[in-house]
Amino acid sequence: MHLIRAERGTFAGPAAFLADERRRADVAAYLADMVRPFGARPGPELSGHSYGEMAAALVAATVPEDEPVDLLVLAFAVHDMWPGRATATYLSHLCPGTPLSFAVCDQGTAAPFTALRLIRDLKPRKGLLIAVEQAMLPYDSAVPPPVEHRGVAVLCGDGAGARVTDLRQYPDVAPDSVPGQASLRIAELTAGHPGARLVLGDALAEAWPDHPDCVRVPAGRPTTGVWWHLAGALRGPAGPVVVADYDRDLRYLCLAAIEVR
Known part of the structure; x- marks a missing residue:
């Protein structure tokens, strides 16, 4: 897709x-x-x-x-x-x-x-x-x-257009499991792509204090935040982009990898 x-x-x-x-x-x-x-x-x-x-x-x-x-x-x-x-x-x-x-x-x-x-x-x-x-x-x-x-x-x-190379959703991820899960899953998505751009929702960045260099979505944009940045990235330079977010209350961890062309 x-x-x-x-x-x-x-x-x-x-x-x-x-x-x-x-x-x-x-x-x-x-x-x-x-x-x-x-x-x-x-x-x-x-x-x-x-x-x-x-x-x-x-x-x-x-x-x-x-x-x-x-x-x-x-x-x-x-x-x-x-x-x-x-x-x-x-x-x-x-x-x-x-x-x-x-x-x-x-x-x-x-x-x-x-x-x-x-x-x-x-x-x-x-x-x-x-x-x-x-x-x-x-x-x-x-x-x-x-x-x-x-x-x-x-x-x-x-x-x-840009190609969606992977799309993952993990239910019932406890807050204390977020750093390990997010680190592992993003490493899997970016394997072989060391220059991948990473966009994290504010809730995920907060739950994962030691996250790597990334674009961090400001607070107060829970639904559109990472997608707003992805829309901008589609007009930017070619290369892989990973967008990821976490819902504190419902405990969903979600990630998508896109190859911008």
């Missing part, structure tokens, strides 16, 4: 649909009802973003009209501000080819890796991975939200 093209972007909030007072009131009431059984209080304002709006812009920038897509996979962790919409289905309607589409969530930082693995295993002629995160939770939460509204789209398929 090859990575044909990638686009990335940040988005100003709030979502455009929240300008409609009736929709805004409906969303506020819905979210208040959802969090009430958990003892959480709804926030005073709605200023988050919509993955439908964010991803629509990424689709338009990534997929030309004459390159129809067969499969679209949306990866996210934080819900967006339009909870009543099936966003992946909506994006299928907007994407050239009207692809089969679905979402991967509830996997934390592993979600984009799972999405890429699904695209690889289902072998579409062209598949589109979209990883998104939005920075506003309209209720009390012990987990801080991402620092900004961001998204990355990666068009995959056969032919020209």
